[in-house]
Amino acid sequence: MKRYTLGKEQKLKSPEAISELFRGGHSLYKYPLKLKWSLTDNQEKTTPQSKFGVTVPKRRFKSAVKRNRIKRLIREAYRLNRPEYIPNDKLNCSIQLLFMYIADQEESLETITKSIQWHLQQLQTKSCNEE
RNA sequence: AGUGAUAUUUAAUUCAUCGCUGCACCGUAUGGUGGAGAGGAAAGUCCGGACAACGUAGAGUAACAUGCCAUCUAACGGAUGGAUUCUGAGAAGUCAGAAAUAGAAAGUGCCACAGAGAUUAGACUUCCUUAAUCAUUGUUAUGAUUGAGGUAAAGGUGAAAACGUGAGGUAAGAGCUCACGACUUGAUUAGGUAACUUAUCAUGCAGGUAAACCUCAUGUGUUGAAAUGUCACGUAUAUCUCAGUAUCCUCGGAUAAAUCGCUACUCGUGAGAUCAAAUGUAUGUUUGGCUGAGAAGGGUAGACAGCUCGAAUUUACUCGGAAUGAGUGAAUCUAGAUAAAUGAUGAAUAAUCACUUAUGGUGAUAACAGAAUCCGGCUUAUGAAAUAUCAUACUUU
Numbered sequence: 101m102k103r104y105t106l107g108k109e110q111k112l113k114s115p116e117a118i119s120e121l122f123r124g125g126h127s128l129y130k131y132p133l134k135l136k137w138s139l140t141d142n143q144e145k146t147t148p149q150s151k152f153g154v155t156v157p158k159r160r161f162k163s164a165v166k167r168n169r170i171k172r173l174i175r176e177a178y179r180l181n182r183p184e185y186i187p188n189d190k191l192n193c194s195i196q197l198l199f200m201y202i203a204d205q206e207e208s209l210e211t212i213t214k215s216i217q218w219h220l221q222q223l224q225t226k227s228c229n230e231e
Numbered sequence: 232a233g234u235g236a237u238a239u240u241u242a243a244u245u246c247a248u249c250g251c252u253g254c255a256c257c258g259u260a261u262g263g264u265g266g267a268g269a270g271g272a273a274a275g276u277c278c279g280g281a282c283a284a285c286g287u288a289g290a291g292u293a294a295c296a297u298g299c300c301a302u303c304u305a306a307c308g309g310a311u312g313g314a315u316u317c318u319g320a321g322a323a324g325u326c327a328g329a330a331a332u333a334g335a336a337a338g339u340g341c342c343a344c345a346g347a348g349a350u351u352a353g354a355c356u357u358c359c360u361u362a363a364u365c366a367u368u369g370u371u372a373u374g375a376u377u378g379a380g381g382u383a384a385a386g387g388u389g390a391a392a393a394c395g396u397g398a399g400g401u402a403a404g405a406g407c408u409c410a411c412g413a414c415u416u417g418a419u420u421a422g423g424u425a426a427c428u429u430a431u432c433a434u435g436c437a438g439g440u441a442a443a444c445c446u447c448a449u450g451u452g453u454u455g456a457a458a459u460g461u462c463a464c465g466u467a468u469a470u471c472u473c474a475g476u477a478u479c480c481u482c483g484g485a486u487a488a489a490u491c492g493c494u495a496c497u498c499g500u501g502a503g504a505u506c507a508a509a510u511g512u513a514u515g516u517u518u519g520g521c522u523g524a525g526a527a528g529g530g531u532a533g534a535c536a537g538c539u540c541g542a543a544u545u546u547a548c549u550c551g552g553a554a555u556g557a558g559u560g561a562a563u564c565u566a567g568a569u570a571a572a573u574g575a576u577g578a579a580u581a582a583u584c585a586c587u588u589a590u591g592g593u594g595a596u597a598a599c600a601g602a603a604u605c606c607g608g609c610u611u612a613u614g615a616a617a618u619a620u621c622a623u624a625c626u627u628u
């Protein structure tokens with residue numbers, strides 16, 4: 101049975117890693133989300149991990165409540181869909197993901213899940229190709 | 232009953248599945264169980280504190296803030312009560328509301344439009360005196376025109392024209408003089424903690440504006456948890472377990488000491504805690520601190536402390552004229568994240584609104600808004616509901 105968890109370990113925390121993503125990461129786009137992603141070679145000690153972060157720009161949504169709401173929706177969608185596309189067992193190298201919300205309006209959970217599924221599909225193929 | 236205004240309170244509830252962050256317990260490679268997890272404004276960051284770091288002889292200047300009085304408070308620019316002035320209502324007693332409410336008699340500036348004149352005030356029309364010229368059935372007079380003065384009483388303008396009424400006075404007039412009244416300042420009397428009020432006496436005649444500059448009084452050291460402290464690339468902080476914290480006397484020293492460093496061991500040498508509280512007499516026991524060893528555990532994307540038990544929350548009684556006030560007793564522990572937890576989905580019930588075949592059904596709506604060191608206020612935002620007061624109360628005539 102698959103577990104749909106999303107704990108502290110899977111979060112992308114360090115500012116250095118995020119700035120690296122912005123500098124050298126590949127990017128994908130489908131409304132309403134933009135994805136920045138990168139793969140790093142595995143050191144032998146650590147087990148491969150997928151880490152993930154969310155940003156919602158303050159320009160477009162001034163109130164903190166709306167920003168929080170959108171972040172939670174994205175996180176929920178990612179939590180439910182991740183194990184189908186990128187399960188932990190099949191990972192050979194660790195992935196960093198950063199979802200950016202680009203739309204001007206607040207969208208429903210369905211549209212967000214669709215875009216996340218699309219993004220994750222794209223990622224599946226690409227990671228296979230590299231190896 | 233309804234409507235409106237003001238104030239206060241609440242900020243729909245329950246269940247199921249999946250998930251997130253601390254805490255406690257169990258297990259020890261992963262995890263499991265239990266219980267906790269956002270507001271009245273968490274917002275604006277506008278005041279006041281706690282706390283921390285740095286600075287600090289004393290005095291002054293500048294800057295900023297405050298500006299009737301008393302009480303409350305840790306403190307305040309906050310609250311409560313009172314005073315004064317103004318506005319509204321009323322026949323009156325009174326009632327309601329508002330006020331950056333020290334100083335305009337230190338000085339400077341400004342006062343649109345209108346108006347002759349807006350501050351060393353002012354002469355347009357009137358009124359009065361006078362000179363020249365002209366006119367007249369008025370001739371020491373009257374009238375007209377022009378010039379030189381006087382006048383602030385009348386007209387008109389304005390938000391505002393240097394006090395009101397009456398008398399004297401004068402060519403005409405004028406606080407020019409007098410009486411009464413209003414007002415300013417000062418002294419005394421009575422009441423009040425005080426602001427202030429009452430009465431008497433003296434004094435004098437002053438436009439408004441200080442949310443214009445300014446003057447006076449009082450207060451303020453600067454920076455904010457991104458403060459600050461401890462430690463660190465073989466070990467910090469915290470947790471658990473074990474051992475030690477002794478003896479003597481002349482009370483300041485001596486001896487001893489778990490253990491540690493210097494090379495693995497020995498010698499040698501050096502270091503080395505040796506305190507506090509409670510209980511109480513078996514010179515002991517318990518708790519904390521300190522010293523040392525070990526275990527577990529986390530860890531460079533730095534860790535930990537600061538960090539959540541506090542001017543705390545709830546409640547009962549007492550004090551007080553009142554307060555978001557004070558005191559006493561009882562009960563309770565109630566978020567602690569750090570690229571940011573507090574969520575998602577489904578169902579049911581209740582509320583409001585709309586439609587309808589009408590005490591039922593269908594559909595829609597559910598505000599403002601998200602902790603970041605912590606408290607006390609202020610300000611602003613807010614769908615809906617509930618409660619209280621007033622509009623519309625009372626007394627006298």
